[in-house]
Amino acid sequence: MNALSDIYTNLPEAQDPGKATPDAVAKADYTARHWSSPVPGPLKPGSVEHKRAVAEMFRETFNPYKPSVIEWPKLDADTLRRVTSLPIWDIAVQTEGKARLRMAAYARLIDDPDMKDALSRNAWEENRHKEVLSKMVEAYGIPLASEPTYHEPRDVEWAYLVTGFSECVDSFFAFGLFEVAKRSGFFPAELVETFEPVMQEECRHILLFANWLAWHRATMPLWKRPWFEIRVLAVWVFLVYERLGMAKTMDADGNVHEQDNNFTVNGTKEVASIDMPLRDFLDLCLNENERRFSGYDPRLLRPKLAPNLARFLRFFLPRTPESRRLEGQQAIS
Ligand SMILES: [Fe+2]
Ligand SMILES: [Fe+2]
DSSP states (O other): OOOOOOHHHHOOOOOOOGGGHHHHHHHHHHHHHOOOOOOOOOTTTTSSHHHHHHHHHHHHHHOOOOOOOOOOOOOOHHHHHHHTOOOTTHHHHHHHHHHHHHHHHHHHHHHOOHHHHHHHHHHHHHHHHHHHHOOOOHTTOOOOOOOOOOOOOSSSSHEEEEEEEHHHHHHHHHHHHHHHHHHSSOOOOHHHHHHHHHHHHHHHHHHHHHHHHHHHHSSSGGGGHHHHHEEEOOOOOOHHHHHHHHHHEOOSSSSSSOOOHHHHHOOOHHHSSSSSOOOHHHHHHHHHHHHHHTTTOOOOOOOOOOOOHHHHHHHHHOOOHHHHHHHHHHHHH
């Protein structure tokens, strides 16, 4: 049996260092946002065509950027203080550390070669995210808690579902938050640009997850479905519980750290120093979500729960000057 670190540190094909030239990275970045399967007709989950298209999408939209050559922009003292004091870096590093392991464990478990390939690549990319973060932490001198040991999950499917659904929710809000940080100038433009491929990569990841889930449901024997759906529901209960409060994490030296698991949901104040009405923030998340997914084959499924929840919530929130302005614009166009 492969060691999990073999999966998340090796791409199925050796990475050619020549591939990561600035030109190649720019080209790959474009492809990563514009992809369609050449196969005509519908792509029905459970069909060979759908499964192959999902794996091809993931392979062909790969971006060969290298964390070690990223140039971290110089930040002025004020920005540096704001960035380093965000309460998210520990949890971000640890989330990627866990994600690579959980995805690798699930990839090792499945037999289907196409899905195995896509999920192994996903694990590799999570490991690269971790490297990007460690390089950034190093460049800006962000103090980090010592990392705990990452354990292989005992219930591999459960761990993969938790990671997959968390990514779906977190990415949805992170897309909006990233845009707020960009507009407010909280992150200087160069830093936003540095992180942009990582954001788009998360969009690809949740696109893969939504399609893996549909494929998994469609191909599992019918008698297994009820149990699986109960587990999916339990994952959601767990995620809500986890996000309801500040999770406390214990580092390897036994110190307790307060970490904000909820940052993607309530971080607007910290990254914008403006009080953005929740309704406007949800609108922004919905628009960004739409924009990031718009370049992928519309026949592939999109994660639906977080956007639907946002639409539902939005319905109960009072209209704001910004939402009236947007509605006015829509009425004119
Ligand atoms: Fe990641
Ligand atoms: Fe991811």
